[in-house]
Amino acid sequence: MQLPESYVFFSQPKINSGKNALEHIYVELASMDARKPLVLASRQVAEQGLTKKFIKSLYDSNVIIGSLYEEVYPYHYACISQLNDLAELFRARGCDSIIAIGGGSVVDLAKGVNIAVSNEGSVMDYAGENVLRKRLKPFVYVSTGQCGGTETSNEAYIENRRFVSDFLFPDVIVLDNRMITSLTRQRAAEAAMVALTAAIESCAVPYNNPMNDLYANVAINFIYENLHGVVKKPKITHGNLALANAYAMAGIAFSNIPPGIVYSLGIAIARDTGLPRGKCMGCLLPLSLEYRVMKHESIRSELLYALLGIEGYCRVPEKDRTQTSIAILRQFVNDLGDILPKSLKDMHVSRYKFEEYSRMASEMSKKRVSQQDCMQLLDIAWEGIA
């Protein structure tokens, strides 16, 4: 491992994981001078009884729930009309902080409401990279085990527009066994693929950043060691908690690098087709590494370390480490069987739209990913994994 000449790493959130993590929320809020949160959850989270559990955990605290809103629309992005209504509610009830329970759009919405209540003007004025200029209200994210890619990162999608700012990190990430629900096999695999993409694209490509490596490697390892178990037995508590931790770390690592080719393409295809992001990324991820090798671009051997740990890493001769890690990753995805399609063709993605997806992905990565590379990767992924 080499120390790069210079690097920057930023991580805002405090992670509170394991038993009784919920009961610590009031302490965390107090430390940020907050005691009256607006609590957001989706209908589904409420139906699973998770908001009740959450409220129960605050019984002995001095936290006053400003408002509990359990009707977040089940969209894949935060919707502006709901966001504006909730910002109104926040102000009307005199809230001083936000807690989001769930994943995906609930968190995006919470981040959007936070932008609205902490800034002047329309939320949409803050779309783009690093437009936000000041700290937002305290924000706590309570994970339920989902992963849309933005929950623990510095990103949010509001009305399909990407917002990026270090002020969008949650201040506290709560990973409590009681709140982490078992997902279906399909959803678990898809969530893991989003996080795995974020983690791998944070460390396997040559943005050498030792802090990033730490977060990403642990995320990769947790996913590698736990996903198959969870897919087989979705109710394994420990496995689900490990995955939730992995998602949290992957999000933080991912916030410190520009979006990679798989992440950007995955978002572009998912947005157009309505397919889950995880499905698209799961199909592209192993192939993207092979494509890099084909182009004689390096893949850092730390990926193997992340997958197999120190012993496994040492057993493989240095020259074989890249190939071995790709083979392991490919096998790992293959072993998920029919949960993840093996090609874009299987997913019925339209080939004539590849140019459009490549353009969108390249724009999203601020041209750090070239359209040509995107096109070539998509062409390979069309037939997919043999």
Place this chain on the structure above:
Amino acid sequence: MVMKEITGTSNKILEVDLTTQKFSVFDIPEKDRKMYLGGKGLGLKLLYDRMAVGVDPLGPDNIIAFMMGVLMGTGASCSGRFAAVTKSPLTGIMTSASCGGPFGMALKTSGWDGLLIKGKSAKPVYLYIDSKGVQFRDAKTIWGKEIRKAQDVVLKEGSGAVVIGPAGENLVRFANICSGHRFLGRGGMGAVLGAKNLKAVVAKGQEYKILPVKSKKFEKTKKRSTKYINQNPITSNQYRIFGTNSHVMLSNKAGILPVRNFTGGSHGEAAKVSGERIVAKHNPKFSTCKPCTILCGHKATFNGEERSVPEFETTGLFGPNLEIFDPNAISDFNEICTDMGMDTISAGGTIAWAMEATEKGLFKSDLKFGSPKEVAQTLTDIGKAKGIGKELGMGSRWLSKKYGGEDFAMHVKGLEIAAYDPRGAFGQGLSFAVANRGGCHLSSAFFSLEAYLHMYQPYTTWGKASYTEFAENCFDVVNSLHICQFTAFPVFLEPPIIKMLPTVVLNISLSTMAPLAIWFMDLSVWSRYWSSVTGHRLNMWKMLKIGKRIHVLERYMNTREGIARKDDTLPGRLLNEGRVSDPKHRTVPLEKMLPKYYKVRGYDENGIPRDRTLRKLKIEKK
């Protein structure tokens, strides 16, 4: 001159390749004719056999089929209609449309049952068709011309034409194709022709006379059909006098009229744009498809000019849905869409999205609810692909994916929904969600039974899946015969048993035993029409199975393009937001109806036709 005769059908299809500028002729296999009837059904089958999965709708490999039904040219009531089928550039899946313009009759009486067009011409052309075949002619002088002007030029050479306007040339994703004063409206077929550099097709026509094989049976059926049409209050009165704008007040009363981009279901000023008001103030006259017995189409005086009366969908989506209650303004918008060649439903839906997105700060435009001034200019800009019009011409799905506002982009599968708010008619909600071509009101037209005729309770989910399936099958038959869909009202409602049943009993029997209720209807009018013209046997049960086959084939073709349960949904607004006009703030309980619908259709839980369903319907899996 003595006209040549075709008894039954010519069974001949012209296949044109614009790239090579060659054409060929092939015969429709008898098996396909019997299994798919003609019109839309046969068009789909021909495309299924010829077109690869995943072709670019605007690329040379996309094929567009213009298909005449067996009834065209026979004089059967309301049979002056033809179908077109292609892959839509707006939705990326199959689209079909029905049109009552003179091209159908012209092509059929030139001796052709259909026309398939593929490839792309190097420069703009139009086609001239007669009984000898196809001539490729330079379209330099008409390219860029508005529809009516271009049509006037080509009609000097034939008796019927299909023409595109500037919108089709500029690849506006909801550009339509015009024939006479009627349109192949939905799904952007005009852009398909535009991408092929094809401005128009004109057919000489009047070369052949079409005769039914069994003329006595045909005449008897025609008599029965005409009797039903003239007895039925909707077809003999409501549509004949007020046209489809009679829906305005019915929808307003039932709370399904879209107001302000589907945020309300009724409006105090709705009467100003109603059919009744147009009759009172605008002096309407008939202007219909030919032949027609119902006579729903009208022209009337707007802004001092005689113009086509906008259909209800146009009125609904350019009127209350934009908070505009001026029939003259709506007529202006209709005229611009006619000249540019654009579908008024998608244009209205897209403009409503733009108004709301502008209001919410997601999109920059001058468009405002209630303000007609900017709408006219915007429509012209869309047709000419100028300024913001260029992006608006991509439709509301594309726009909302780029700018946000997906929850209020009122489309299904990319096709903007018609002017019925399904929060006041749950069956229509299911129907919009599962319709093969996207947000189509005609796939089952459930709103009429729920909100107008009260044959189904609008706010329950009972029986909705079964009826949707039944109506879809019927209308696929109707569009394959091909006959006007409005003939369904008399066929469904006029048979004596239906008329004798008290509404409550009918209501219960339809909701709980929809398949049995079919026994009361007289669908044999349609099967007898088809069998009398072709001479092949067909009873109504076999015919319904054919309808099912056509529907499932189209669905299967769409699933090969990626359509699945994820796409059988409604705009977020309809699923999550109640309306001010409805104190109960009801939303469409789609998830309750969808599994039942899949079950009756023989799809798996992901909405894909099961292998056994395909086998049963003799659809060859590819």
